[in-house]
Ligand code: FES
């Protein structure tokens with residue numbers, strides 16, 4: 118009798134695959150240009166044709182491994198291709214299939230079209246680029262396991278402010294930093310936000326949402342000073358979505374501000390935190406020279422504590438504790454992640470394990 122086929126054990130600490138990841142703001146990839154970015158420890162070429170169509174493929178030439186991103190985009194009437202800088206093989210931007218091997222003579226029967234570099238589905242949404250990273254890029258059939266993420270409409274068509282901060286450490290810890298309420302008064306001590314002495318008891322209502330959970334719309338905390346700048350009868354709603362996206366929607370009677378924060382895994386053990394703001398409020402554009410440095414400081418504080426934490430994690434492998442309600446959202450994240458891995462392993466659809474709940478903490 119044949120032994121049952123053993124499924125490889127999923128690594129629960131690695132960033133999830135078969136997922137859309139935020140790659141960068143659209144403005145990082147200019148028309149006619151390519152950039153190289155390591156995502157989930159894979160070399161990814163992000164490019165854009167002169168017509169503005171974005172594309173993504175593995176940044177390794179199938180011939181002899183030169184980085185395709187150092188080549189150029191060719192748009193000579195046929196389907197646009199990327200030309201490798203080494204021997205000039207041309208890979209179609211739409212699917213990574215090789216269209217030309219310039220050194221072959223007309224008598225060659227070599228199956229050029231069988232050569233390809235894996236290409237990644239890419240989606241452009243309100244000035245942000247998202248790339249789908251399949252579990253197995255060689256066997257991937259080109260159709261993502263889930264639809265590309267969307268952002269709420271009726272704000273600005275692209276981010277009006279953006280900060281990216283590199284960090285180190287386990288991907289999960291970086292993501293947990295997005296949903297962790299208890300760090301705020303300690304890590305982000307500054308006049309425009311709050312201090313530990315201001316701490317108040319909070320009661321927050323949560324519900325499940327697509328790929329995550331949402332803190333229902335509510336008036337912002339009285340000790341969140343930054344909100345006062347916006348004025349009016351404010352509400353804020355905070356959503357978390359797998360793999361590592363936090364979306365805060367702040368509204369008053371007239372305006373909407375959207376804060377989008379994404380954790381992108383880069384080389385193993387490193388990631389970057391990108392925060393972007395969208396708004397339809399002219400005052401905020403005027404205030405940008407003041408708010409931009411504050412935003413940089415704020416995000417820099419997150420990057421710094423994660424790097425410091427990682428010095429201990431990497432060296433001494435301590436056990437992490439998730440304690441009571443202040444750490445409940447961290448537990449939810451880990452639960453969501455486990456469910457995604459189990460659902461993929463069992464070849465069934467993802468079932469959100471989060472249920473409505475009210476949580477309490479002091480921040
Ligand atoms: S390495 Fe790319 S064409 Fe040879």
Ligand SMILES: [Fe+2]
Pocket residue numbers: 294300301304305419
């Ligand atoms: Fe933070």
